Amino acid sequence: MLDVQPTAIPDVKIVTPKRFVDHRGFFSEVYSRRCFFEAGITEEFVQDNLSLSTAAGTVRGLHFQSHPFAQAKLVRVTRGRIMDVAVDIRRSSPSYGQHVAVELSSENGRQLLIPVGFAHGFCTLEADTEVQYKATAYYSAPHNHGIAFDDPALGIEWPVRSAQAILSDKDRKQPRLEELTVCFD
Numbered sequence: 001m002l003d004v005q006p007t008a009i010p011d012v013k014i015v016t017p018k019r020f021v022d023h024r025g026f027f028s029e030v031y032s033r034r035c036f037f038e039a040g041i042t043e044e045f046v047q048d049n050l051s052l053s054t055a056a057g058t059v060r061g062l063h064f065q066s067h068p069f070a071q072a073k074l075v076r077v078t079r080g081r082i083m084d085v086a087v088d089i090r091r092s093s094p095s096y097g098q099h100v101a102v103e104l105s106s107e108n109g110r111q112l113l114i115p116v117g118f119a120h121g122f123c124t125l126e127a128d129t130e131v132q133y134k135a136t137a138y139y140s141a142p143h144n145h146g147i148a149f150d151d152p153a154l155g156i157e158w159p160v161r162s163a164q165a166i167l168s169d170k171d172r173k174q175p176r177l178e179e180l181t182v183c184f185d
């Protein structure tokens with residue numbers, strides 16, 4: 001029912017639920033607590049989010065929340081395509097500062113499981129891209145932090161040039177990783 005593959009940073013996982021295809025289209029259990037738990041994914045999600053980005057080349061991120069509102073996320077795309085990115089910001093991790101980038105689309109049905117201790121962001125690869133994700137903690141503005149998506153120290157190869165990316169005002173002014181005052185142990 002569920003294919004789970006580790007990425008280059010093994011705590012970040014690509015989860016692909018089975019699709020039952022017939023002449024009408026397909027059916028898929030995109031989240032089943034039972035199946036996810038059996039597959040070792042035991043995060044307890046409390047919030048579902050939906051964002052629509054109208055243009056290709058929209059970048060949202062890199063974002064994370066600090067304790068006690070730190071969030072694991074389970075991200076999927078229901079329309080369009082994204083390059084989804086998770087950056088390890090756990091200071092004691094051997095992969096601190098490293099990232100994984102995975103293409104998620106409505107077509108490939110992949111989901112990215114991003115644990116606590118990572119910053120998350122994505123770039124849309126198509127217009128009108130809809131991203132849905134579950135989170136294990138509620139939104140808390142005072143605990144919400146960001147890192148510049150184009151921080152050269154991160155070496156992320158975004159599919160859009162920095163100056164051309166469509167960003168929120170907040171994301172234009174995010175600090176670099178080395179300037180962060182909040183992080184994870």
Ligand SMILES: Cc1cn([C@H]2C[C@H](O)[C@@H](COP(=O)(O)OP(=O)(O)O[C@H]3O[C@@H](C)C(=O)[C@@H](O)[C@H]3O)O2)c(=O)[nH]c1=O
Nearest residue numbers: 049051060061062063064073120121122138139168170
């Ligand atoms: C994230 C979030 C935002 N909001 C509000 C705050 C603000 O007025 C408006 C837009 O928020 P933002 O600009 O932060 O939205 P956005 O840039 O889409 O932020 C999201 O980016 C991706 C990459 C993530 O990983 C998410 O956790 C979240 O940080 O929505 C909530 O009410 N609840 C939420 O959970």
